[in-house]
Amino acid sequence: MERLINIDNGGTLTDIVVGSGADFTFTKTLTTPVDLSQCLFDAMSKASEQLFGHADLAGLLHSTRHIRYSSTQGTNALVERKGPLIGLITDDPSLADTLRGLEDRGGLFDDLVGVRVAVVSPDGTPEDLAGALVAEINRLTTAGAERLVIAAGSADREQLYKRAMLRNFPRHLLGSVPILFSRDFAADTSRTRQIWSGILNSFLHPTVERFLYSAEHRLREYKVRNPLLIYRNDGASSRVAKSVALKTYSSGPRGGLEGTRALAEAYGLPHVLMIDVGGTTTDVGEVTDSLITVDRRGSIQGVAISYEMSNVHSFGVGGSSVIAVRDGAITIGPESVGAAPGPACFGFGGTQATITDVNLLLGVLDPDTYLNGELALDAERSRSVITRTIAEPLGISLEEALVRMEGTYSARLAEAFAPLVSPDGDTTLAAFGGGGPMNACTAARTAGVGQVLVPRLAAVFSAYGISFSDIAQSYETPVTGCTVEEIDVARRTMTANASRDMFQEGHDLAECDLEWSTIHEDGTEILTLTAIFRLPHPHLEGGVPGATSAAVPAGTRRVRSSATQVDSVAVYRLDDQQPGATAPGPAIVEGPFFTARVPLGWNLTVSTAGDLVLTDTL
Structure with missing residues (x-):
């Protein structure tokens, strides 16, 4: 059977899962923000070494049917507001205020567009229009606009704008300032959703464009038969040339949500909340009765857009989020140190504190086994940074600072999913991502959740979900x-x-399933079609054996539980345990590329499939 490669590119780490039938190989590598295609190839090279016993990237690629790729780069860019300055051209003087008024959380329009709005009068001759457009485009580009969105009151007027702009700004002159015409971008009954979609897509596009085409170019050097596929936020995949940047937003979390649905079905869980804790963000989603909640018109940071999206929300708290002191209080994020320079303990020059540094000094992380021993952590760097940036500004000891930082982080993590917890008490928290299992139990207890499920593939679970x-x-x-x-x-x-389109994807329509439906939206009847070429899917096994046995510890670790107390706790290697193995907390569980902290009052049990089931007994 040909292999399928799934890659989830995060702000700090890049995950890869290589599947063939029921067999999976997975690994992680540091994200390379200067050239994101490099970490993609680094990950595939590492995976080939696991498969073949030596690095053989060409052999892996030539035995692979498809490479499916998702990225949090767009999500992170929007969270941190790292993207191009957008200019908006319209004939509606009230449009900017209208768009601002549609925000659930103020500031997004001002951060992306701000004062770079040009209002061109709908009156006058074509010459008047051309002169006004030239003047306004010059003004917007002088003000720093790197991309332009055109939002006129009618399709005819947008076409008139397009003709006037091409006459006065030939492509070879205006090509450095890409232009998006909102009516051409998305089919929608709502103009405001169309315009917001155009603004957000223009902001996200350069984040993914450069490296995706660079990755495709490098793949061609290996004479790869099938194109790189982009995993989208609607749960499907398509070629780079057949995708839009807006559909990559929150695509990685959708992979995690698909995996969460598979967990819910395998374990028979009625209500599961996922927390996918990456380096920069924590993504929260919900599965009820094995169904993913999907919004016909999705939203991004409270703004409605033209495309379907799963109801996943991103919060600026992750393993690389900056922990700082502001106005005498400890704060978490949304700024992130990313992979470069990364947390201080990475030793790459980081000078700001993160929860990774905290967990290292608390004793939760072993500096020699982090990332399966591939990245040794430097505790002295963490100690120096936390002392300087947290303990000294607050006038407290390092030990007190660590406990307070962990408490603040867990409380912020709980805030991300607490509103979705079922009052019936049947909620299970699926915790994954590199940082999810470390603080999941403390956050779950704060939010009133009594069961946490950590899949064995937790560290790469969003990639697996693809x-x-x-x-x-x-x-x-x-x-x-x-x-x-x-x-x-x-x-x-x-x-x-x-x-x-499916022919361009490499498949005849006769090989595809066609799903037709008719929906009603805003008083409009809409005919929809989805063409699907089916790929092989994995099968998850769930359940816990009826017979249990004592888990076998691999040793002990000294873990700080308060500013004045350090406990000796058992350490268990997940892959060394038999299904049904159980043990009480406090404990540490080392899984493949992840560490789970089991606090006092929690029990751990290893499932039939080798997943970790954590239960609060208090």
Whole structure:
């Protein structure tokens, strides 16, 4: 069977899962922010070494059917506001205020667009329009606009703008300032969703564009047959050239959510909340009765967009989030040290404190086994940074600072998912990502959740979740008031578009499943089509054996439980335990590329599949 490679690129670490049937190989590598294609190839090279006993990237690539890729780069860019300055051209003087008024959380429009708004009068001759456009484009670019979004009151007027701009700014002159026409970008019944979608896509596009095409170019050097596929936030995959940047936003968390749904089905869990704790963000999603909540029109940071999205929310708290003192209080994020320079303990020049530094000094992390021993941690650097940035400004001891930092971090983590906890008490928290298992139990207890499930593949679980995706393209056409003949024409047109696009994906339409539906939105009847080429999916096993046995410790570790107390706790290697193995906390569980802290009052049990089930007994 040909292999399928799944890669989840995070702000600090990049995860890879290589699957063939029921067999999976996985590993992690540091993200290389200067050239993101480098960590992609580093990850595949490491995986090939595990598979073949020696590095053989060419051998891996030539035995692979598809490479599916997701990234949190867009999510992180928006959280940290690291992207191009956007200019908006419109004929509606009130548009900027309208867009600001639609924000659930103020500031997004001002951060992305701000005062870079040009209002071009709808009146006057074509010459007047051309002159006004030239003047406003010059003003916006002088003000720093790196990308322009055109949002006129009608499709005809946008086309008029387009013609006038091409006459006065030929492509070879304006090419350095990409232009997006909002009506061409997304099919939608709402103009404000279209315009917001255009603004957000323009902001996210350069974050992923450069490295994706660079990665495709490097893959061609290996004469790879099949193209790189982008995993999207609707749970499907498609070629780079057939994807838009906006659909990469929160795509990694969607992979985690698909994996969470598989966990819920395997273990028979009615309500599961996922927390995917990465370096820069924690992504929270929900699965109820094995169903993922999907928004027909998704939202990003409280702003409605034109595309479907799973209901995943990103919070600026992760393993590399900066912990600082502001106005006499400890704060977490949203700034992140990322992979470069990374947490202080990485030894790459980091000068700001993170929860990774805290857990190292608390004793939760072993400096010699972090990332399976591939990255030795420097406790002295963590001690120096936390003393300087936290303990001394607060006038407290290092030990007190560590306990307070952990408490603040766990409380922030709990805030991210507490509103979704079921009042019926049937919620299970699925904790994964490199940092999820470390603080999941303390956060769960704070939020009133009594069971935490840590999959054996927790460290790469979002990458594993991509395994449940297929290749797909979607279409929609408004058909309100159409005759039977007109609807038939629309169906034929949509089918033809699907045939063309799926052919470009490398598959005949006859090989695909066609899913038709009719929906109603804002008083409009819409015909939809999704063309799907099915790929092999894995199967998860759940459940806990009826017979239990005592877990076998590999040693002990001294872990700080308060400013004045350090306890000797048992350390268990997850892969050394038999299904049904159980032990009480306090304990430390070392899994593949992750560490789980089991506090006092919690019990651990190893499931049939080798996952870690944690239960609060208090």
